[in-house]
Amino acid sequence: MSKLFKIFSSLVVFVCVFTLIGLNASKAMAYDNSTFSGPWIGCDINDLYPDDIPCHYMLPDGRGTITDMGVFLTPGIVMTYNVSGNGRLEVSMPGIALGSGQLTSNTTGYADFFIDDSGRTLRSEIFKVRDAGAMQGTWRGQLGSYDVVFNVDTNGVVQSFTGMQGPVTGRLFKEGDIAAGFFRTGESRKFNQVGINGFLNGNELSGKFKTDSNDAPESFTLTRVGGPSPAPEITDSEKADIIFNWLEYLVPEILESTSQQQTHELSGILYRYYPANNVYIATFHNHLFFIDRLGNVHDLGEVDFWLPIAQAG
Structure with missing residues (x-):
């Protein structure tokens, strides 16, 4: 009876965890314009334009206006957007629909932008920049x-810029190891606007830059002088282990094992299997999952929501 009571108690705890996650997920699904705010980066996943850099930043204000976008546009053009309750995203200029897409979470989504009058679109993965000052x-x-x-x-704002005719304004952001920036200068002709896109490795940024011309992108390397030693980013595998270990401690009767469980990987899915109860816990695409003994899959919400809770626990 004691064993059954402990298992029942653990199930109650686990259900409470599910409930909290469900409440969080429900809140996350209530989208509006404020969901799409602060800097985001969008990347052309189909590489339709090899003569352009694939990633650009955008700066929605949370109220329906995109105040800046790292692309070659005539200054003064106002871009607006609308996010529906289901996460549907519409982007436009006065009288012109620029594209539409879908927010898949508070930090991720996609957008299909029209590229010509025939209706062809360019699909971009979009993801929120969580630290606007990461390139400081x-x-x-x-x-x-x-x-x-x-x-x-x-x-992420450029405060001073030497080496080109001024005034120079611009921004530079990164998320993960992807960085995107854009500069508007006082130079004449093609270097009047410059977009950069690359990968950050420590304090070195390498990639391609594109000018306001038909010229192909060129390679560049920028170095942060006296920059901070960046803290190593937690990998997806490390995040999974932290959460899995916490859940094992929280509900040992459900995630029961006679030996230390190892995390396995299959096609991007990170998981642990518990044969005593025939259940799994897993992460995939930044979501945490529990698979019960009947094979039912329970989506518990975003990994990034649970990571700090597991770290504090």
Whole structure:
């Protein structure tokens, strides 16, 4: 009876965990314009334009206006957007529909932008920049024949820029190891606008830059001078282990094992199997899952929601 009571108690705890996750997921599904706010990065997943850089930032204000976008547009053009309750995203300029898409969470989604009058679209994965100041510091390097030095503040905004004719304004953001930036300068002709896109490795950013011309993108490397030693990012596998270990401690009668369980990987799914109760816990595409003994899959919400709770627990 004691064993059954312990198992029942653990099930109650686990159901409570499910309930909390369900409440969080329900709140996350109540989308509106404020969901789409702060810097986001969008990347062309089909590589339809090899003569352009694939990733660009955008800066929605949470109220229906995109205040800045790292693309080649005539200054002064106002872009607006609308997010429906189901996460449907519509982007437009006055009298012109630019594209539509879907938010799949508070931090991810996709958008299909029209690229010509025939209705062809370019699909971009979009993801929220969680730390706007991640590129803060002083950067040096070359963009073509220009030796440049510029500072980025805690909001990702360029505060000073030497090496090109001023005034120079712009922003530089990153999420994960993908960085996207855009500069508007006082240079004439093609270097009047410059977009950059690359991968951050420590304090070195390498990738391609594109000018406002028909020229193909060129390679560049920028180095953050005296920048901080970046804290190593937690991998998906490490996140899964932290959460799995916490759940094993929380409900040992459900996630029961006679030996230390190992995390396995299959096609991007990270999971642990518990043969005593024939259940699984898993992560996939930043979501946490529980698979019960009947094979029912329970989506428990985003990994990034549970990670700090597991770390604190």
